[in-house]
Amino acid sequence: MKYNSKNDYWVDPKTGNPRYDFEEMYKDLSDPWGCEEKNSSVTNRLFLELLLDENSSYKRILDLGSGKGSLSHLFYQKYLAFLNTRNSVNQSNSKIELNQPSAFEMYGLEYSELAVNEAKKLNQNIKFQTFDLLNSTSIPYQEIDLVILSEVLWYLVSDLSAVFKKIHQCMRVNQERNSILAIHQYFPGNQKYFRNFLDGESGFDSFIKKEGLFETLEKVKFFHKNGDCVLLYKLTKL
Numbered sequence: 613m614k615y616n617s618k619n620d621y622w623v624d625p626k627t628g629n630p631r632y633d634f635e636e637m638y639k640d641l642s643d644p645w646g647c648e649e650k651n652s653s654v655t656n657r658l659f660l661e662l663l664l665d666e667n668s669s670y671k672r673i674l675d676l677g678s679g680k681g682s683l684s685h686l687f688y689q690k691y692l693a694f695l696n697t698r699n700s701v702n703q704s705n706s707k708i709e710l711n712q713p714s715a716f717e718m719y720g721l722e723y724s725e726l727a728v729n730e731a732k733k734l735n736q737n738i739k740f741q742t743f744d745l746l747n748s749t750s751i752p753y754q755e756i757d758l759v760i761l762s763e764v765l766w767y768l769v770s771d772l773s774a775v776f777k778k779i780h781q782c783m784r785v786n787q788e789r790n791s792i793l794a795i796h797q798y799f800p801g802n803q804k805y806f807r808n809f810l811d812g813e814s815g816f817d818s819f820i821k822k823e824g825l826f827e828t829l830e831k832v833k834f835f836h837k838n839g840d841c842v843l844l845y846k847l848t849k850l
Contacts, residue, residue, distance in 0.1 A: 801839025
């Protein structure tokens with residue numbers, strides 16, 4: 613390993629500044645975020661349930677910071693099953709198969725080329741590609757109905773306001789049904805880094821209110837024994 617711990621790949625422990633050495637991280641660690649292990653976790657299951665209700669209708673879905681594609685693939689499978697179940701209830705004859713073009717498009721944008729190559733092997737129906745969100749002027753896909761941000765906030769805090777403006781600009785505008793930004797994020801009880809950018813849960817809530825781009829529809833909080841927590845947000849574009 614290049615560094616002493618996985619955290620050292622994205623933050624310099626001596627200075628507390630962002631390091632973002634993700635390509636090296638994926639070279640050294642097969643599953644640095646534990647995504648494969650956490651796929652069936654309670655928080656992941658509830659996160660998907662928040663996004664799949666009777667009114668859900670997503671034509672274009674974007675997973676920002678998709679990593680090796682574990683959550684993208686899981687959502688793709690769950691949404692296909694959801695659509696097929698709804699079609700059967702509505703007595704529709706159309707059934708969508710996993711390996712055929714579907715009624716929706718899904719994209720995954722990820723900084724690491726190594727991670728993208730692995731994600732493409734996992735699900736060829738999702739369009740994965742490398743993308744540097746922090747250093748790009750805009751997101752390459754537009755008219756998005758659902759944007760997923762899972763465990764990536766801490767890697768975007770150095771320019772979070774600009775990032776959220778880019779997300780807002782890529783999302784669909786519809787008078788009848790607003791597009792959704794879904795966030796799954798771990799917040800440490802004892803935050804060591806980046807307080808100058810984002811000070812925990814309260815800091816993020818204040819950020820959302822101050823920016824005025826999104827409104828919180830639902831928020832679910834899971835506590836850990838050590839004071840850490842996982843927050844699930846379902847936001848709508850204003």
